[in-house]
Amino acid sequence: MMKVKETINSLIAGIDGFSGISYKIHVDFFRNTFTVFEWKNKDNALPFTPLERKRIGSIEDFKNEIYSMKIWEWERSYRKEEGIILDGKYWSIKLNTKGKVYESEGIECFPHDWEQFCQAVEKLTGLPFR
Template sequence: MAIIYKKCTKCGSKNSVKIDCGMPGYERSREAEAGKMNPDYSCNDCGHEWNRKQAMDEAYGKIKIIKASVGGYFGGYYDVTVDFDNLQTTWSFNEGETQKTSKRSIQVSTSQAFIEKLKMVNLLNWKANYTEVGVCDGTHWSVEIFTVERTIKKYGDNMFPLEWELFCKSIGRITNRKFH
């Protein structure tokens, strides 16, 4: 799932138009300097206006749970669940007979900071599949994103999104455990 920037953040309609203002005049430049966001889109159905940042905030705000796993036959598997509704993380590591598990409560501010990291790694705009053709062994990973509306799945075998390392560091930070 990629973020649909043209989807109205108020009514959900896709019947919108991109606002093309050209060069901003003095008034719009002053508003931008003052931190007021200028709209990029306008809804033809309800008249609401919004910008790309607001569309991104809306999409990431709908995430309820993230489940991520990574590992391989010789290195074991890491599994993590980040539950935004219950403000809790669950981390586990499995390798053969060895299994370790850890649960951690998190603060609202921690969950919000993690959402900001997810925006930075562009998680919702990752491709669905990153697979190196012809390689059967190695590192496998998956990320399931449970939102208000649906479940989004991303996965790969021996290939990763460009932002993978930052994603793994962010998972490690929120769980206070290793994830790679």
């Protein structure tokens, strides 16, 4: 369990559609910067390419959202127990703090405040994250 006052260094999050567009974001809280990558799942598409985006939202506001969601308390894995998933969304998050790395991922199964997280990313970047 993370201490509330522990410093968050960075966050890397990705959402991959089995068909469609996938995104990855890397937020560096020390440098107060972020990078967004996009990948289109089409024939002859290039791997993740960085998108030139001006910051829409505040990294400090985004960090406060991360603290309020307590991502460090999310389960390590969210997956449906039954059946084979042939289409849907795969997501992952890696939260680096001063003392520990917290990772969580899932396929078509999400933590209770996943929508809040997606909205926070969209508010920061101006890009969809779903």
